[in-house]
Amino acid sequence: MEPSRKRSTRDSNLKKRLATAAVGIPAVLSLAYVGGVYWTAFIVLVAGVGMHELLTMARPKGYRPSPGLAYLVLLFLLAGFGGSGWFLPGYFEPGLLGLIALSGVLLLLGFPRCSLVDLSLAWMGALYLGIFLSYGVLIERELSHPFFALLMVFGITWASDTGAYLAGRLLGKHKLAPMISPNKTWEGALGGFCLSMLVAAGIGCLSFSPGLGLVLGAAGSICAQVGDLVLSAMKRHFGVKDSGQIIPGHGGVLDRFDSFMWVLPVVYYFFKGG
Template sequence: MSDLSKRSLVGVMMIAVALVAALLGGWPFAILAATGATIMYVEWSRIVTGWGLGWKVLGFVYCLLPALALLWVRERAEFDGVGSGFDLLIWVFLVTWATDIGAYFAGRAIGGPKLAPSISPNKTIAGLAGGVAAATLAAGSWALAASLPGALLWLAAPFAIASQMGDLFESGLKRRAGVKDSGTWLPGHGGLLDRLDGLVPVAVLTASLLLAGWL
């Protein structure tokens, strides 16, 4: 099986698990969020071994906040009778997934100038553009279909950029640590931290806007 096939199969399985847990909500989704945060922290701790206590504390916050944000979005989001926490959670997922998929295929197909060669040599400006375009289309379409707040139509693009910045942040950590992936247990993907690094800023930003009453 090719690397792309492995990556696609594992990706589909992860998406399916996330969607089922999101649909069920309650304890199933809480358990998934807690498990994900725990695995992320274990992988983070391995990356920053020997870097000092501050990095361990930062990692704890980094892994905990998105889990709490996702739970808040799923269970607490209300939009005056239209949309729901589940709908908004799917929007968060679509921004992250579409950015990752769009960037991957646009980067491979177009190539061109590198986005941040000193941090992640494989990422390109074309990949970033492809990710933003894919996220805007996918998440924007979902926002319309689910009658979510109009702000989410234009927020998809900047949040897609934030997702890529989250990816670059984790890439910078790995480069400093001299490791390629945060783990090896997800064929074609590396570790869970490698897959959820883009979700971290999108989840936290969405929950922050919701808490501030801007959604």
């Protein structure tokens, strides 16, 4: 592609990203503020669409993970770990046993078309999304100031992403993980790390000491960047650029919430222990 066309495409994508962010950020923050069933429904929606994207990415490579099993395990884990009300206490262990038994039956009845790899992909996707995103429900249900905690999650996530992007564009020279994500650099990672610390200290200054905010921001940024690289490794394995196209200028749901998922448990345990 010619340099002028590359620049035009990049500018067009940037405009789409900014327009989507201008609408999406207030909408998501509003859901976090309202909380309750609306926030829980949002988390379930993110998990469900993310599961769909994982299954879709896998199919061109010849994998056939069972969508029915994947969604069933996903909802079970969101309910079991998130404690979403309709999950009855004491039924987690037998429910888990039942799902594992169902997986065995699917392997038996579908053999040889249904493989262990297909079942493993369904379980891995459900475990990954279900357990990480359940902390979004736990924050809203168990913490005394859930919106403040969720604001911290979003602040750290967005600061890490923005700081890494800007520092990488301006200063990036040393590749961070060239086999997984060639555009990421150590300079970008440091930029995201530093900006997350500053944002976390700024958001938390009215509730706890700046020192604790710096620690939370550092831990959150490390996890955010690991989450980003994990999805990059998945996409590299499946041979795709984006997890989906549902969000204009941003790709798929997983592309936008890969870091957010990893920051959720960090913030949850920080406030839970404090």
